[in-house]
Amino acid sequence: MLDIDSTVCNIGYLPSRCEAQFLIPGDAECRAVAAKFVVDRSHDALYVxxxxxxxxxxxxSLYQPLPIEMIRYAKSQFNTSLIFIGQLEDSEYSRALRLAFPDEEFFFSDxxxxxxEIIRAARRVLLSTSTFAWLAAWISENNDLILLPSLGLFNALEAPEINLIDCNDKRYQFLVP
Structure with missing residues (x-):
């Protein structure tokens, strides 16, 4: 268990990435299911x-839904298929995503x-404004591209007290809406 005694999120307060990987091994069953899920799909897919x-x-304001135009931009930049995961329960937002991306895969695991574990297993991910998703990508040994929306908690102008990016970690790229 990680217990950080702090009111802000800052990479400098966390253990090393290697230590965090050890501290958060994940559920073996979920890891196996996630690995198979990722292997059974395109190597170049972008997991959203x-x-x-x-x-x-x-x-x-630190937590915002990903704008559809930002997701479209990411898709065009990387010329790839998308696989949507996460909170895909029926909502106006979820319906708008499905309408905007009718040919893409939506996987709702609940x-x-x-x-x-899917975020950890994937090669390329576009993260929501979520420390949950950020943590999964940060400790991943498989991600070689982590796209962060320049929104909310990932936007230095909106949240200058938050710094979750190790500037030496070349996996990160920001998407600007």
Missing amino acids: HIRAGDILSLKN RAGLDF
Whole structure:
């Protein structure tokens, strides 16, 4: 268990990535299911983590749904298929995503642990504004591209007290809406 006594999220307060991988081994069953899920799909697919649920109320500006145009931009930049995972329960936002991306895969597991392990197993991910998704990508040994939306908690202008990026980690790229 990681217990950080702090009011801000800062990479400098966390253990090393290697230590975090050891501290958060994940559920073996979920890891196996996630590995098979990823292997059975295109190697170049971009996994898009969707955070919906409570953030759709927009009560906290640090947590925002991914704009559809930002997802379109990422798709065009990397010329790849998309696989949506995460909180894909029926909502106006989820319906808008399915309408905007009718030919893409939507995988709703209803298991946060499995979503976490899919993020860890994937090669390329577009993260929602979520520390959950960020943690899964940060400790991943498989991600070689981690796209962060320049929104909310990942936007230095909106949240200057938050720093979750190790500048030496070349996996990170920011998407600007």
